[in-house]
Structures are given as structure tokens and as C-alpha cells.
Amino acid sequence: MSIVVNDSSIDTDKEGYLKNLSDWNEKVAIEIAYQENIELSDKHWEMINLIREFYTNFELSPAMRPLVKFTATKLGKEKGNSIYLMQLFPGSPAKLLNKIAGLPRPKNCL
Amino acid sequence: MTSSKKIGITLGHTPYGSDLAQEALDATLAMGLFGQDITLIFWGDGVFQLLKSQNSESVHQKSLEKQINAFELYDIERVFVCAQSLEQRNISTSSLCTDAECLSPTEIQKVLSTQDTLLSF
Amino acid sequence: MSHSILHTVNQSPFTHSALQQCLCYAQESDSILLLENGVYGALLKHSLADKLSGKKCYAIEADLKARGLLGQELTPHIELIDFIYFVELTTQHKLVQSWY
Numbered sequence: 247m248s249i250v251v252n253d254s255s256i257d258t259d260k261e262g263y264l265k266n267l268s269d270w271n272e273k274v275a276i277e278i279a280y281q282e283n284i285e286l287s288d289k290h291w292e293m294i295n296l297i298r299e300f301y302t303n304f305e306l307s308p309a310m311r312p313l314v315k316f317t318a319t320k321l322g323k324e325k326g327n328s329i330y331l332m333q334l335f336p337g338s339p340a341k342l343l344n345k346i347a348g349l350p351r352p353k354n355c356l
Numbered sequence: 357m358t359s360s361k362k363i364g365i366t367l368g369h370t371p372y373g374s375d376l377a378q379e380a381l382d383a384t385l386a387m388g389l390f391g392q393d394i395t396l397i398f399w400g401d402g403v404f405q406l407l408k409s410q411n412s413e414s415v416h417q418k419s420l421e422k423q424i425n426a427f428e429l430y431d432i433e434r435v436f437v438c439a440q441s442l443e444q445r446n447i448s449t450s451s452l453c454t455d456a457e458c459l460s461p462t463e464i465q466k467v468l469s470t471q472d473t474l475l476s477f
Numbered sequence: 478m479s480h481s482i483l484h485t486v487n488q489s490p491f492t493h494s495a496l497q498q499c500l501c502y503a504q505e506s507d508s509i510l511l512l513e514n515g516v517y518g519a520l521l522k523h524s525l526a527d528k529l530s531g532k533k534c535y536a537i538e539a540d541l542k543a544r545g546l547l548g549q550e551l552t553p554h555i556e557l558i559d560f561i562y563f564v565e566l567t568t569q570h571k572l573v574q575s576w577y
Binding site for chain 3: 364366368399400440461464465468469471472473474476
């Protein structure tokens with residue numbers, strides 16, 4: 247599997263997660279989000295940057311609960327809750343956000 | 357909600373030399389996500405997993421230290437370390453990356469006996 | 478079911494500290510089972526053997542037999558058992574801690 251950004255092909259697994267974390271850039275994020283029917287706004291980017299910070303700090307792709315907790319710590323309670331994240335990334339916020347941010351699929355995430 | 361079992365995870369092996377430490381951590385975080393009541397006990401060479409300033413990029417592995425720092429976000433709150441094991445290895449608590457509670461072997465026996473199940477890593 | 482712990486040890490005490498560590502954390506009421514290379518622990522004399530004798534201690538007979546140890550002088554107080562009894566022991570104890 248792969249996605250095409252700027253005429254170059256980028257490898258993904260069968261669920262659409264990047265195989266190589268280093269392939270990620272903003273254009274890749276926009277393309278993955280587009281395939282998930284999400285148009286990225288500033289609010290989305292804020293979360294993308296935050297989850298990448300999580301990964302840099304802990305070397306973990308967060309599942310929902312740690313993601314919510316971390317968001318609450320960093321951005322406050324209005325954003326650190328599952329309703330807010332569901333609005334931005336409908337369905338399965340943690341999985342979608344990891345995917346768009348170019349991170350591995352979270353383990354143990356339903 | 358069913359009441360959760362008390363699960364004791366014992367960690368007795370060095371980090372990086374085998375997959376055991378990483379597997380223990382994977383199991384811990386997974387069970388943490390599912391709201392299990394988890395107690396971690398680092399003893400023997402397992403205390404080396406808690407050392408600060410790990411730089412595992414040099415052996416192309418994920419940093420256990422960084423993952424351990426995420427415990428709070430995964431609701432892992434009870435972390436114990438064997439004081440005797442630390443002393444035998446000449447490690448002071450100030451060298452540890454997390455504020456685990458130091459217990460004597462006798463106190464560890466008590467903690468073990470209150471668990472409903474043990475997973476030995 | 479007893480509230481004690483069954484400690485299993487599968488490494489030789491002559492190369493590995495598993496048995497020594499086990500004895501550091503095992504309570505008087507706990508049981509110790511030697512299996513695989515752990516059965517070399519049944520040859521022990523002196524200090525570790527003394528510690529073993531204070532607790533209920535078992536060894537898998539098939540593992541001793543395979544290693545030619547049945548003809549050797551074994552630490553007293555060690556009960557030789559088969560695999561079926563091993564399973565029974567795990568059910569008789571509240572917890573199992575593996576030392577390896």
C-alpha cells in the first residue's frame with residue numbers, strides 16, 4: 247500500500263499508517279487526512295503537533311485515555327476531553343490522529 | 357462494571373538484553389488502558405530498567421525510560437522497587453527516572469500476597 | 478487454596494541467581510518448585526540448601542532423571558513430583574512467581 251504526495255509514492259501499511267516515520271511532512275498529513283475525509287484546520291494542527299510531542303516524549307502512540315489526559319495537561323480541559331477530539335477526528339480519534347501525524351498504529355487501541 | 361483483579365507485575369531482568377522488559381511494559385500499558393488494578397515491582401536486575409539517562413538509540417531500541425515516564429498518563433500509579441536490589445547494585449534512588457517507592461524484601465512479600473495474580477517478567 | 482506463592486525456578490543455581498533471588502523474597506509459607514535446569518539446585522549443600530529446607534520444596538523427577546541426577550546425593554526435604562502434581566500445585570497456591 248502507498249499514498250502519492252507530490253508525485254512521489256510513500257509506503258503505508260494496509261490500514262494506511264506510514265511505514266517510515268521519517269516520510270512524514272505537512273503535505274503527507276493533508277493527504278492522509280483527505281483520504282479520511284478530514285480537512286485540516288488550525289485546531290487539527292494543534293492536535294497533530296501535540297500528539298507528535300507525545301511520541302517524542304514517550305516513544306508511544308497514545309490510545310484515547312492517555313491522549314485525553316496529555317491534552318488536558320497541555321491545552322486545558324476544554325480540549326482535553328473525548329467530545330472535543332471526536333468532533334475533530336470523528337469515529338476513532340486516537341487512531342486517526344496517530345495516522346495523520348505519521349505515527350505507528352497505537353497498540354491495544356480498539 | 358466488574359471489579360478489576362489486582363495484577364502484580366514483577367520485573368527481574370535487565371533492559372535491552374532481551375525483549376522481556378519491553379514486553380512487560382507493553383502488557384502493563386495495555387492493562388492500564390483497560391482499567392486493571394496494576395502494581396509493578398522492580399527487583400533483581402529489573403531495577404536497571406528504572407535508570408535515568410538511557411539512550412537506547414545506540415542499540416536501535418525504544419527507550420524504556422521514556423515509556424516509563426508515561427505511566428501517569430496510563431494510570432499506572434503503584435510502582436515499587438526493591439531497596440536491597442538497588443543497594444547490591446550500588447544504585448541510589450536519585451539515579452532513578454521515576455519516583456518508585458523503595459521497599460525491603462519483607463515489605464515486597466506483603467505487597468505480593470495482596471495480589472490476585474502475578475505476571476513474572 | 479492456600480494464600481501462599483508457588484515459586485518456580487528453572488535455572489541452575491551454579492550459573493544463575495534465580496534460586497538465590499527466589500529465596501530472598503519467598504516467605505516461610507511459600508513453596509518452591511525446581512524444574513528444567515533448576516533441578517541442579519537439588520545438589521546444593523550449605524547455605525542455600527539450609528534456606529530451602531525451611532520451606533516446602535519440590536523438584537520435577539523427570540528433569541532430574543533426564544540429567545542423570547537421580548543417583549546423586551540430593552538435598553534432603555525435596556519432594557520429587559511428576560507433571561500432573563505440578564499442575565495440582567499451581568492450583569493449590571494463590572499465586573505463581575516464575576524465576577528464570
